[in-house]
Amino acid sequence: MSSFDVVVIGSGPGGYVSAIRCAQLGFKTAIIEKYPTLGGTCLNVGCIPSKALLDSSHHYHDAVSHFKEHGIEISGEIKANIEQMIARKASVVDQNVSGIKYLMDKNKITVFEGVGSFEDATHIKVTNGKKSEVIEAKHTIIATGSKPSTLPFIKLDKDRIITSTEALKLKEIPKHLIVIGGGVIGLELGQVYLRLGAEVSVVEYLDRIIPGMDAALSKELTKVLKKQGMKFYTSHKVKSVESKKGIVTVQADNAKGETITLNGDYSLVSVGRRPYTDGLAADKAGVKVSERGMIEVNDHLQTNVPNIYAIGDVVRGAMLAHKAEEEGVMVAEILAGQKPHIDYNLIPGVVYTWPEVAAVGKTEEQLKEAKVDYKTGSFPMKALGRSRASGDTDGFVKILADAKTDEVLGVHMIGARVADLIAEAVTAMEFKASAEDIARMSHAHPTYAEAVKEAALDATEKRSIHM
Missing domain, CATH: 3.30.390.30 (FAD/NAD-linked reductase, C-terminal dimerisation domain)
Structure with a gap:
């Protein structure tokens, strides 16, 4: 049985950064990742690929709308090649995940591919298909991240009714993309396809977009995106989403109880994310998980089981890659006897x-x-x-x-x-x-x-x- 000072479960920004810092501090470190590629949601189907598409669509939009005023004349029709944009996005992702693999090798971190699940507080089973092995961990850091949330009555078919994961690999530019949720992910991906020629409608339950940020920012961003052509239906509660024969119908009620009906060819469900602990078997280690699925931790990110810590989207606080990174470093340094701190404000x-x-x-x-x-x-x-x-x-x-x-x-x-x-x-x-x-x-x-x-x-x- 392989034995390690620290085992990190999950290789997203929080997990891989934590593993590197542990290795730098002299711990014999391993990391467990269920997917064939490292980097978690952020590098594979989140932060990095979405920024790649945002940049590509921005270049296209500038070519169509702004090059002429800068004295740049292009003869012939300017076309958006969505297949090439997706291919470039995939290349960017590949470069980044290859970089993480290099960093694991450089820092002599053992990588296990498979689902990591607790057998008890110090033993973790790694299952890959029909094969499994048990490793021993003096300390474990849970960094299993999050998955897109949905609404109870919405059936995600991942074809026409999609999450951000599917929105990053569409094979066509939507004619009308209906975005459910006016938060960060919905607005970013909505703008990608708006620039490429799609009609984009955003349905938001609250009275403004990006509701967690300062109201002045929400007001200004709404004004600018409306000027760009995005449509907003704030203070609207979605009550049904159906897909039939390539048409997605979204019905929502406004504050007066009046129902609007939007028809499009795709609907992006972007109503937040949920902590992901599927397959972790936290109960076998005695780790407490809240009713919302979050792992409960103290101010040092320590669970109720002293040798087990948790970081990132799976614990309280903003679900942000850089927050997870800071927490990963903090735990590593706590294990080394240092006294790091994070000012969450x-x-x-x-x-x-x-x-x-x-x-x-x-x-x-x-x-x-x-x-x-x-x-x-x-x-x-x-x-x-x-x-x-x-x-x-x-x-x-x-x-x-x-x-x-x-x-x-x-x-x-x-x-x-x-x-x-x-x-x-x-x-x-x-x-x-x-x-x-x-x-x-x-x-x-x-x-x-x-x-x-x-x-x-x-x-x-x-x-x-x-x-």
């Missing part, structure tokens, strides 16, 4: 539409609810020289700061490249920066980052220079 959230949306810290709604005395500063992207030069003038940066101490409490952005820009805000807030601290930092000109400086200036005695 400083885990940024991003929507990779165009314009991009990014945020960190408290929203304005949260500060109001907590009765925090705060001040706000904002700056529109249209006032930036860099934005005018690129033509990306939609959006703004908003900074929320404590009214008395000036400490930055939240930063909310929508605009070009804000997915990268949000790291500036995270860094500043990690070191308890004030709005004035950011305002006094030199920002290169011309850059999108100048919007952060200007918003900070606006929060500091309303003294923005360019507004």
Whole structure:
């Protein structure tokens, strides 16, 4: 029987990063993955492939809609080759998962392919088809991730009524894609196909899209996506989804109880994700799992069984790849006797539409609810020289700061490249920066980052220079 200091179950961003950190710290480490490729949902059917399609569709959209104004003339018809886009996406995925395999070899991490299930608190059975073997683990880190959720009355046929997994490998551009759920995944994939010529309708139960983010971001993104042609049905409760002869019919009731009917050729069900523990047999190890399927952990991500930890989508908190990575590193370092920490308030959230949306810290709604005395500063992207030069003038940066101490409490952005820009805000807030601290930092000109400086200036005695 093979024996290890640490066994990680699941090779997504949380799992493989945790395994690497454990190996770096001198632990004999193994990782168990049920699929033939490493990387989990993020690398195979999530973050990476969706960004590949977003980039391809963005290039196409620019060629059709914006090249001419930049003085780029293309003779002949511009066509969207969905098969090539999917092929390129697959190539990007292959490169990334091959990179993870290389990292496992480099760090001398033993990889087991198969379903990992507990026999008891220190023994895990790995089953691959009809073959199985039992390995021994001094410590186990559960990183089994999540799967797309659905609604009880929706039957996912994975042909016309689909999840994000199927939406990433369609063989045709939908004529009318009906997206159920106005969150991150639905909006990103909706925009992919909107750019390629599909009609896209978004049905959202709550009164706005991206409901977990600052309301100002939701309002601006709705305005921009409507301008691009996306249709929204907010405050609508879906009551039926049916597929017959290639036509998907979605019925939903509005706040007044009135029913709308939408007919399309595809419906993307994007109503969130659920923790995935199928086949784990956590009960055999005595690990507590909540009614919602989440593994219960303490502040050190330790389960009720002392030698078993859990990280990522399978525990409480935002289901984000980078959050899982931080948790994976934290557990590895705890096992090594170190004292790491994670400030969950400083885990940024991003929507990779165009314009991009990014945020960190408290929203304005949260500060109001907590009765925090705060001040706000904002700056529109249209006032930036860099934005005018690129033509990306939609959006703004908003900074929320404590009214008395000036400490930055939240930063909310929508605009070009804000997915990268949000790291500036995270860094500043990690070191308890004030709005004035950011305002006094030199920002290169011309850059999108100048919007952060200007918003900070606006929060500091309303003294923005360019507004």
